[in-house]
Amino acid sequence: MxxxxxxxxxxxxxxxxxxxxxxxxxxxxxxxxxxxxxxxxxxxxxxxxxxxxxxxxxxxxxxxxxxxxxxxxxxxxxxxxxxxxxxxxxEASKQLVMSNVEDDVAFGPCNLCLPLDEVRRRTVEALKGVEAL
The missing domain is CATH 3.40.50.300 (P-loop containing nucleotide triphosphate hydrolases)
Incomplete structure (x- = not known):
């Protein structure tokens, strides 16, 4: 860059x-x-x-x-x-400050100004991926 x-x-x-x-x-x-x-x-x-x-x-x-x-x-x-x-x-360790993991994961897609249904879809998909580990 x-x-x-x-x-x-x-x-x-x-x-x-x-x-x-x-x-x-x-x-x-x-x-x-x-x-x-x-x-x-x-x-x-x-x-x-x-x-x-x-x-x-x-x-x-x-x-x-x-x-x-x-x-x-x-x-x-x-x-x-x-x-x-x-x-x-x-202080990067203090950047994710939501009250639960789901809201922290949703933070990224929200900042892309995506529609709420797309934020939800991406959040669920990401959490399922982590769960599979």
Missing amino acids: SIEIRNLSFTYSGKESPALERINLKIKKGETILLVGRSGSGKSTLIKCINGLIPNRYQGKYSGEVVVDGVRVRGASLSHLATIVGTVMQ
């Missing part, structure tokens, strides 16, 4: 100061990077721009361009972006 960010700026709705300002970055396929910074420095905001949550779910002033594997994030659907971008947060 490759990621290219060109002149990206973002200010959250209701805020005066930008969370990101004129970010330029190119990550080539096979390259590994480490994103570090103090709390509040914009790391999570940058990730949200790469995975499409910004501008699709978070409101604010957005300018610039993010391209992931040749797909322009702005204008791409979250369901399509979810097929090429995955996000693991800092």
Whole structure:
């Protein structure tokens, strides 16, 4: 996967100061990077721009361009972006937090914005597969 960010700026709705300002970055396929910074420095905001949550779910002033594997994030659907971008947060062990296994398994298909009947079908199929082990 490759990621290219060109002149990206973002200010959250209701805020005066930008969370990101004129970010330029190119990550080539096979390259590994480490994103570090103090709390509040914009790391999570940058990730949200790469995975499409910004501008699709978070409101604010957005300018610039993010391209992931040749797909322009702005204008791409979250369901399509979810097929090429995955996000693991800092404490991965706390990511699955539903009250039961079935809801945890359904979390993935739900994030693809699939119809509820398709989410149920895929969840049942996945759980049957685990049960067969």
